[in-house]
Amino acid sequence: MPDWSYHAIFRPVLFRLPAKLARDFTLYAMGGLSRVPGGTFVIKTMGHMELSPILESELAGVSIQCPVGLSGGLDPHGTAHKALAQFGFGFIEIGPVTVREVSGVGDAVIQREEEQEAIVYPDGYANDGVDAIVRRLSKGTGHRLPHFVRLRPMPGSSPREALIQQQEMLLKLAPYAAGYYIDGLDEGWPSDEAAAYLAEVRRLAQTAAPGKPLLLYLPQSYPQGMLRQIATTAQLRSWDGVVVGDAMREGDGRRIRVGGPESLGASLSRVRLLREALGERSAIVAAGGVHQPQDALELLAAGANSVQLHSGLVYAGPGLPKRVNEAILYDRIRETKAPDLPSFWANWGWMSLLGIGMMIGGVLAWLIAATSVLLPYDETFLGVSRNVIRRFNPNLLHFMSHDRITLAGTMIAIGIFYYQLAHHGLRFGLHWARTALLTSCAVGFSSFFLYLGYGYFDPLHAVAAAMLLPMLLLTLRGLKDRPSRTPPGLYNDSVWRRAQWGQCCFVVLGFALAIGGLTISLIGITTVFVQTDLAYIGLTAEQLQAWNERLIPLIAHDRAGFGGALFSLAVAITASALWGVNQGESWLWWTFLLGGLPGFAAGLLVHFHIGYTDFVHLLPVYIAVALYAAGLYLMYPFLVGRANRTALSMIKES
Template structure:
C-alpha cells in the first residue's frame, strides 16, 4: 500500500477501527502478500524503492544499505517483516525481548491530532524462546537485526544481569548487534552503572565481535544522561535514544507526538558532542517526515528508526527519506554529465516522435478515406460498395482507427518526455516505464495476426521503430535525482496523494480496457452495442463479406494493444515519478492525455455512436484525468516554481 492508496483509501478506513485491530489487519495483509509467490515483487513494483549505493553506511560496524531502521514495536510478532523489508529500510530492531513472554490485549490508542500512539504495555513481546524459534525458521529477508534486550518488569539489577546473560546466549547467533535496555527500571544511579558495566562484559563474552549499544529512554533526564555518558557509555559501541515515553506506574508507552522530535534532537546533540565521532547514535523516534530525519542526521545521528511516522505519514516514508538523504549527500558533488543524444535517450525520443508522426498520419487517413488500397484489396470491395451495403460500417472502422491514432500520439508524447527528462537523467523508474511499455506495444503487433490479416503499414512502422528501442537500451545507467525532494507532510503533499491515486486508477483502468479490447478483438470482435450501432449481426456481416470481420478484428486488437501500452506508461509514471517540483511530469500527463481522450470522444460524437454504457468508461477516465491534473498541479508545478526561486536567491548570495 503506497502513500497514494494509504491516504486516499486505506487510512480513512483503518482509522475507523480500534488500533490493535487495524494494526493486525494491516500487518497480516501485507505479510500474507509477501509470503505468496511473486508477493514481494508486487510490493517492490508498487513502491519501486531502489536503494542507491549513495545510501550505504555502517551502524556500529555493521554494514547497512541505508540509515533507516524499523522499530520493533510497530510489528512485534514479525508478521510483516518480509514485506516491510521491501519499503527501503536498512535494518530491523527486535524488541523489547524478555526471557519470558509479556502479553497485553488492552486497546492501543491513537491520538491522531498529535500523531501519537499509546501502547498499554511497553514490555509486550513473545519472549526469547518464541523469537529465537522465529529467527531460526527464517525471516524471508537479509536485513540485519539489532535486538533490544530488556529485563522483565520489576527486576532487580542482579535479576536483570542473569536475564541479560540468558538473552545474549540465546540470541547471539541471530543478531547483528544488541541494544542494552534497563535504564527505565528506576534503579539507583550507582546500581545502574554497575549493571551496565557487567552487561557489557557479558556481551563481549557471549556475543564476541558484535556491537552493544546502550538504549536510553526518551524521557531520561538530561543531567543523568550527561553522567551516564561520562561514565558507562564510553565502553559501548553507541547509544540509542529510545522512541517512547514510558509511564512507570502503568507500564504504558507513548510513541510520537509533537514533543518527540524536540526530545530526540536535544539528546542526539548532547550525545554527539560528548561521544565524538567514533560512537554510533540511533535516533529511534520522532520521525514523521523527511525533514525530521534530515534534522536528526545533521544533529549527529548515524541512523533513524521509524514507527509512528509510518502509521501517520504512510508506508512511502522510508523512500521519501532515502531520496532526501541522497539529495543531501550529492548536491555538492560534481554533476554527472548527461549522455549525448545519440547515446541512448535520443533514440527513444525519436521513437516517440515517430509514434506522434505516425499517429497524425493515421488520424488523417482514418478521418478521410479510412481504408487504404491494400485494405480494399484484402476485402475485394471498395469503400463505396461497403457504404451502399451499410453506411455505418465505414464509420465504425473510422471509430476504431481514429482512437488508435489518438492513442499513438499520446504514447509518442509519453515516450519523448520520459526520454528527455527521465532516461537522459538516468532515472531508473523512467527506464523501467519506457522499456516495459515498449515491450508490451511491440508484442501487441502479433495480435494483428489473430484473424489472419497482415497489415504491411503496421509491419513497416514496427520494423522502423524497433531498432530505435534496441539502440535506446545501449549503455543505460542509473543516477540519483538531483532535484530537491519534498520534505514535509504539508497540505500540498496530502492533496497530491489523491491526485496520484486518480492517475494510478486511471492507468489501471486503461490497462483493463486495453486487455479487454484486445481479447474481444481476437475472439468475438464485437460487443453488443457495436452490433446495435451497425444494425447487423456478425453472421450477416460475415455472410456479406467473409474478409470484413478479420479486418475489423485487426483494428480492434491493434487499438487494444496500443491502449495497454499507453496504460503501462501512465501507471508507471504515476506510481514512481510523482515527486515535488517535477513539473515536466504534469505537462506530460496533460499533453499525453489530450490526444487519446479527444480522439475517443470526438469520433463517437461525429459518427453518432453515443451509447451511454459504451462510453461510460471513457467518461470515468476523463473525470479521473481532470481531477488528477487539478490535484497534482500545486505539488508538481507550483513547487517547481518555488524551488527555482529559492535556487536563484541562493545563487545571488
C-alpha cells in the first residue's frame, strides 16, 4: 500500500470506517499478504525501499539499518510486523507490555481527530500480556529487525509490585529483546518512590537481561518541570538512553492521545533539554510528532539519535519511513563531494545507445509499415506479393500495417525511456533506474521468441536483437548504486498530495498496458484475431487460412511481437512511476511526456487512417490517454515546478 494508492484509493475508504476496524483490516491485509509465498517480494516491489549503508548506525549499542523505528502502539498484536519491516524501518518497538493481558476500558473505542492528525486510544495499557507476546515471538517474526520492548506495570500497581512484574518480564523476554524501554513514570507514584523504583529496575536488568541496553521511557504527559529536575541529576546518566514518548495521557484516566499539532513541539523541547543535560553519550529516541520528513530532520537536529513513527503513518501514509530515510540520507551527503560520474563507455552509455537504436529501429519500422508494409522476405514467406493481397482483400494490408505501426510507435517509446533512464538514472547510480531497465530489457529480449510461435522467423528482428544484446551485456559492467543528490520532498503539502494522484494514474496506466501486452501476446500465439479484427477485414479466420496457409502465421508474428514490446514498455513505465516519482525530478516528467507521445500517436492515428474505428476496440486506448494526460497534469508541479524553484534558489545563492 504505497502512498499513491493510500491517498488516492484506500485512505478515503478507510477513514469512513471506525478507526479500530480500519486499523485491523489494514494490518490483517498486509500481514496476510506477507505470509503468502512471494508476499514480501510484492511489498518490496511496490515500495522499492533500498536502505543505504550510510544510514546504518547504533541505538544504545544495538546495530540498526536506519534511524527510523516503528512505534509499538500502531500494531499492538504484531499482526503485520513482517510486512511493515519491508517499509524502511530500522527497529520495531513492542509495547506497552504488561505481565498480564489488559484488554481495554469498557466499550470505549479508538478515535481519529482528522483535523488535528491525532489518534485517541481509550486505554494506554492495552496489550496481549507478556506470555502471549513471548509465544508470538518464539514462533519467529519473519524479519531481522531488532525489537525494543517497552515494559509497563499493571494499572494501579505499587512500586514494589511493579518491580516483581518487571523482573518476570525481563526474564521471559530476554531471548527476544534487543533492548528495553522502561515505562512507568506516569503511574502517579511519589517522586522518591519512583526514583527508587527506577534504580532497582536497573539492578534487576543486569541480572535478568545482562548486556541488554535499558532506556528510560518518558511519556509526553510527564511534567516539564519534573523532567528538567530528573535530567539535571546523575541518575538519568546511568541509563543507556531515554525515549521521548508519543502518548499524552488525558485527564486522570487511562485514555491517551497520540499526534496532534502540539506533539512535535513538545518532543523538540524535550529532546533539546535532554541532549543538553546528557551530552553526546546517551541515546535519545524521539517517538512523537513525526508526520512528514521535515519533522524527523528537526528532531534529529535537536539531538535525537532515532525517531519512531506512529500517527504519522496513519495520516501521511505507509511511504513515510522511506521518505524520512531519503531526507536523512540527503542531509548526510549534501555537504560531501559528489563521486565522479562513470564514463560514457563504462556502462550507462551502452544503454543510451541501445535506446537510440530502438528509436532508429522504430522510425524505420514506421516508414516501412506506412508504405510497402511488407518486406521482400515477408512476400517470399507468403509466396504472394502485396499487390495480390490487395486484390484479394483491400483491408488486409491496412490491418497488417496497423499492427506494424503500433509496434513501431512502441519501439520508439521504449527507446526514449531507455535513453532517459540511462542518462539520468544509471549515470547517477540510481538503483531503481537500474532495476527498471534490466527488468524491461529482460522482458523485451525474451519476447523475441514469441515470433517463433507460429513457425515464422523474422531475420530483421533477429539481426536487431543480435546488435542490441551486446549493448545490454556491456551495460552490466561495473554498475554501482549511489544515493540521489536531488533534494527530496520534506512536507505533506498540497503539491505532494496532488502528485500522489498523478503517480496513481501512471501506475494504473503501466499495469493496464502490461495486461494489454500480455493479452495481445496470448492472442497472437493462439486465436490471433479478436472479433472486431475479423469484422474490419470482412473475412473469417478459416477463409484467410484457406486462401494462404502462411498468412495467419505472419500476422501472428506481428501481434505477438507487438504484445511483447508493449509489455516491455509497460514494465519501464510502471517501475518509473512506482519508484522514480520524487520531488524535482523534472527529467522523469519529460520522459513520461515524450515516451507516451509516439505510442499513443501510433495507436490512434493509424486506426483512424485505415478506418478501423470501432469504439469498443479503441476504448482501452481512450482510457489510457486519459490516464496519461491526467498523470502529467497532476505531477507537473511536484516534478517540474519544484525543480525550477530549486534551480532558481541555487542561482540566487551563487
